[in-house]
Amino acid sequence: xxxxxxxxxxxxxxxxxISILNCDYTNSMFDYFLWYKKYPAEGPTFLISISSIKxxxxxxxxxxxxxxxxxxxxxxxxxxxxxxxxxxxCAASGTGNNRKLIWGLGTSLAVNP
Amino acid sequence: DAGVIQSPRHxxxxxxxxxxxxxxxxxxHNSLFWYRQTMMRGLELLIYFNNxxxxxDSGMPEDRFSAKMPNASFxxxxxxxxxxxxxxxxxCASSLLLAxxxxxxxxxxxxxxx
Numbered sequence: 001x002x003x004x005x006x007x008x009x010x011x012x013x014x015x016x017x018i019s020i021l022n023c024d025y026t027n028s029m030f031d032y033f034l035w036y037k038k039y040p041a042e043g044p045t046f047l048i049s050i051s052s053i054k055x056x057x058x059x060x061x062x063x064x065x066x067x068x069x070x071x072x073x074x075x076x077x078x079x080x081x082x083x084x085x086x087x088x089x090c091a092a093s094g095t096g097n098n099r100k101l102i103w104g105l106g107t108s109l110a111v112n113p
Numbered sequence: 114d115a116g117v118i119q120s121p122r123h124x125x126x127x128x129x130x131x132x133x134x135x136x137x138x139x140x141x142h143n144s145l146f147w148y149r150q151t152m153m154r155g156l157e158l159l160i161y162f163n164n165x166x167x168x169x170d171s172g173m174p175e176d177r178f179s180a181k182m183p184n185a186s187f188x189x190x191x192x193x194x195x196x197x198x199x200x201x202x203x204x205c206a207s208s209l210l211l212a213x214x215x216x217x218x219x220x221x222x223x224x225x226x227x
Contacts, residue, residue, distance in 0.1 A: 034215060042220055043117070043219050044156070044204070045218070089155075089156065100161070101216065103158075104155070105154075106155060
């Protein structure tokens with residue numbers, strides 16, 4: 001059973017518009033969430049994270065929103081650029097002995113010029 | 114600063130052969146992770162170490178897989194004997210446990226077993 005779900009395998013967006021990538025989780029014990037970006041033939045790279053004590057974290061063009069009641073988080077990229085085209089992974093973890101990251105299957109984002 | 118270094122980047126081997134993947138974590142990091150990525154299952158955690166000690170190897174698929182971390186700067190993932198279904202990208206990652214849960218990945222080892 002998938003504890004972290006990225007229900008959209010792919011997304012296509014026009015350059016300059018907003019990209020919204022979604023992630024749902026089932027384990028209410030998760031308290032830390034991360035987004036990673038992966039280009040072909042490279043390892044995933046850390047993009048942005050959010051703790052469960054917050055509902056929003058912003059870093060430049062990237063903003064992550066967390067809705068704990070809905071067990072849902074989203075990554076907004078504004079404005080989208082062709083270089084943002086990559087696979088985006090959502091990951092979640094708990095605390096203490098439950099710090100292992102649980103990963104979604106990824107969403108492939110294509111930003112079209 | 115050097116990131117996580119993995120070798121080999123690419124390996125093609127025949128079924129039944131032994132495969133050894135190597136990883137050098139980021140200096141000062143005390144947690145090391147081995148992941149496997151496939152199209153069907155995404156990123157799967159195989160095993161992770163804290164301070165060179167294996168903590169959770171529940172993701173290791175079978176006895177053919179083994180991992181060691183003899184010191185803080187080196188780890189190996191071994192598959193013996195290899196099978197075609199082991200073909201995947203194997204990532205090593207490291208983190209500083211007390212700095213939150215952000216982990217840093219190497220560029221991966223692309224394994225093809227024919």
